[in-house]
Amino acid sequence: MADLPPLREVIARHGLSASKALGQNFLFDEQLLDRIAAIPGDLAGKPVLEVGPGPGGLTRALLRAGARVTAIEMDRRCLPALAELGETFPGQLRVVGGDALKLDHAELMAGEPFAVLSNLPYNVGTALFVRWLGGEEWPPQWTSLTLMFQQEVAQRIVAQPGGSAYGRLAVLAQWRSAAKLAMKVHRSAFTPPPKVMSAIVHVEPGEMPTGVSARVLERLTEAAFGQRRKMLRQSLKGVPGAVAALEAIGIDPQRRAETMTVEEFVAIARILTQGC
Missing domain, CATH: 1.10.8.100 (rRNA adenine dimethylase, C-terminal domain)
Known part of the structure; x- marks a missing residue:
C-alpha cells in the first residue's frame, strides 16, 4: 500500500480528465475515501460491487479494507490505471468493462451476496438505485447499498411525508429497506468541483411486507x-x-x-x- 502513488499523479500519468458526458467527478482525499469504505462495516474478504470507479479512488479504499472488488467501468481510458491497482492488490480486484445499466449484476457476482459501494456517476445514479430496489425477490442479493448522490437526490431518498422532497424515491427506498443519510460531502472535495453538494446514502434491506407486489x-x-x-x-x-x-x-x-x-x-x- 505504501507503494501506491498519489491519485493526482496516476491521473496525470494516464492523461485522465473527468468526463462531463459520463457524469464523472474524481475524489482524491484518501482519508475521506477510507471513511466512505468503512460505512457498511467490516469488508475484509467480502465481495463488493463498485460502479464507475474511474481512476480508482474509492477502489483503493475498498481494497485497503480487504474487500474483493468487482468494478464496472465503461470509460476505457481508466482501465490501465485500474489494472495497475489490481497488480498492487493481487486477487482482490476484477474490472469489467461495460455499461452497468446493461449488465446483470447478480450474474457478475456469481450468486454470492455482495455489498454495493459507489461514487455513482450522476447521469445514471437514480436509474441504478431504482433498479437495485426493485424486483419481486426479497431479500435481494445485495446486503447493503452505500452510494454517493447529489445531496438533493439523497434527501429525496430519506425524506419523510409532508415535504417537497418526499416522493417516489422515498417510498421505494423505505417500504422494505432502511435508508439513512450517512455523510455529506462538500463539492470542494471533488475534481472538478460539481455545481452541487453531494451526500452518501446507506440502505439495508428489511422485511418484505406480505401480499405486496x-x-x-x-x-x-x-x-x-x-x-x-x-x-x-x-x-x-x-x-x-x-x-x-x-x-x-x-x-x-x-x-x-x-x-x-x-x-x-x-x-x-x-x-x-x-x-x-
Whole structure:
C-alpha cells in the first residue's frame, strides 16, 4: 500500500480528465475515501460491487479494507490505471468493462451476496438505485447499498411525508429497506468541483411486507407522484382499482401523494396486488 502513488499523479500519468458526458467527478482525499469504505462495516474478504470507479479512488479504499472488488467501468481510458491497482492488490480486484445499466449484476457476482459501494456517476445514479430496489425477490442479493448522490437526490431518498422532497424515491427506498443519510460531502472535495453538494446514502434491506407486489407499488407511486399537485382521486385514475382501494381503507381521495405515508402506499398496493 505504501507503494501506491498519489491519485493526482496516476491521473496525470494516464492523461485522465473527468468526463462531463459520463457524469464523472474524481475524489482524491484518501482519508475521506477510507471513511466512505468503512460505512457498511467490516469488508475484509467480502465481495463488493463498485460502479464507475474511474481512476480508482474509492477502489483503493475498498481494497485497503480487504474487500474483493468487482468494478464496472465503461470509460476505457481508466482501465490501465485500474489494472495497475489490481497488480498492487493481487486477487482482490476484477474490472469489467461495460455499461452497468446493461449488465446483470447478480450474474457478475456469481450468486454470492455482495455489498454495493459507489461514487455513482450522476447521469445514471437514480436509474441504478431504482433498479437495485426493485424486483419481486426479497431479500435481494445485495446486503447493503452505500452510494454517493447529489445531496438533493439523497434527501429525496430519506425524506419523510409532508415535504417537497418526499416522493417516489422515498417510498421505494423505505417500504422494505432502511435508508439513512450517512455523510455529506462538500463539492470542494471533488475534481472538478460539481455545481452541487453531494451526500452518501446507506440502505439495508428489511422485511418484505406480505401480499405486496413490487411492480404494483412501483406503478402506484409513479402515478401518484407523476401528478403530485393533483388530488389522489385524479392522479390515480389511471391505476385500475386504486381509487376504490383508497376508500376501502379509509383514505380521503382528496389528499395528495406527498401526505401519504409509506405504510399507506403499501396498504393500497396490497389491495391492488390481491386484485391482480
